[in-house]
Amino acid sequence: MEPFTLYRRQPQGRRSNTRHIKMGPYLLLQTLGEGEFGKVKLGIHTETGQEFAIKLIRKETVGYSASRLNKVEREIHALRTLKHPYIVKLFNVIETEKYIAIILEYASGGELFEYILAHRCLKEKDARRLFAQLISSVQYMHRRKIVHRDLKLENLLLDRNRNIVVTDFGFANNKQDDLMATSCGSPCYAAPELVVNEGQYAGSAVDIWSCGVILYAMLCGYLPFDDDPCNPDGNNINQLYRYILSTPPSFPKHVSKDAQDLLRQILVADPQKRYTLDDIQHHPWLKPHS
CATH class of the missing domain: 1.10.510.10 (Transferase(Phosphotransferase) domain 1)
Structure with missing residues (x-):
């Protein structure tokens, strides 16, 4: 799997007033980056207002390929294992019928x-x-x-x-x-x-x-x-x-x-x-x- 280039930032401006999708307790806003299997969205926790980067992996793009699924699992395992000030923090993983959503620290300073x-x-x-x-x-x-x-x-x-x-x-x-x-x-x-x-x-x-x-x-x-x-x-x-x-x-x-x-x-x-x-x-x- 080619990993996402996380947080390749889109042009900044006012947040859109269009209807946003919810993923668990997170409101999904603009796209921060795109990858082979989906997108990375800016997410807002609806109760705390905290910002997150939410990596959405479409299950249909992973499909039944054991190697692709193994790479997703390895990435989640690495993120769960590593706790360091200079490594992106994993907060949660949510699975729905269509998506695997990886809830990550939002690095507002860009690339x-x-x-x-x-x-x-x-x-x-x-x-x-x-x-x-x-x-x-x-x-x-x-x-x-x-x-x-x-x-x-x-x-x-x-x-x-x-x-x-x-x-x-x-x-x-x-x-x-x-x-x-x-x-x-x-x-x-x-x-x-x-x-x-x-x-x-x-x-x-x-x-x-x-x-x-x-x-x-x-x-x-x-x-x-x-x-x-x-x-x-x-x-x-x-x-x-x-x-x-x-x-x-x-x-x-x-x-x-x-x-x-x-x-x-x-x-x-x-x-x-x-x-x-x-x-x-x-x-x-x-x-x-x-």
């Missing part, structure tokens, strides 16, 4: 992707704070034996205080011995071993690579690797990974030496030589948040 676009790139002190929050949440996931496998800017939201909220656990999986075999995620954020190596890979190392791509984008305002920089519409995954394996990341002049060093230790094609989460947390660049 980190949009926030970076608005600022072109982030100041290092801001990127450092958000990256420290991301690493804290990923380390917590891994300690709870869960890997995300689809970390990217679009799956990182901001709350009203501009803190990170990690979302979209549609590709999440349990890691018992940390070895996995299913290739998934978004190509520009996915570790090269997902494509280059045949067989199993370490799920935790894949998440760490994605964190490095996210940090690079925060500091530079663009992604470190592209399949064809001269062709924005290009989509050649094999060419992309050949480029990753043969080309070390380069940096604009405004990125500090410590930040460059940290990224060079994370964006290492060989997962055995890639920094671990503990290595990242003890790097000098993150010292203010150690």
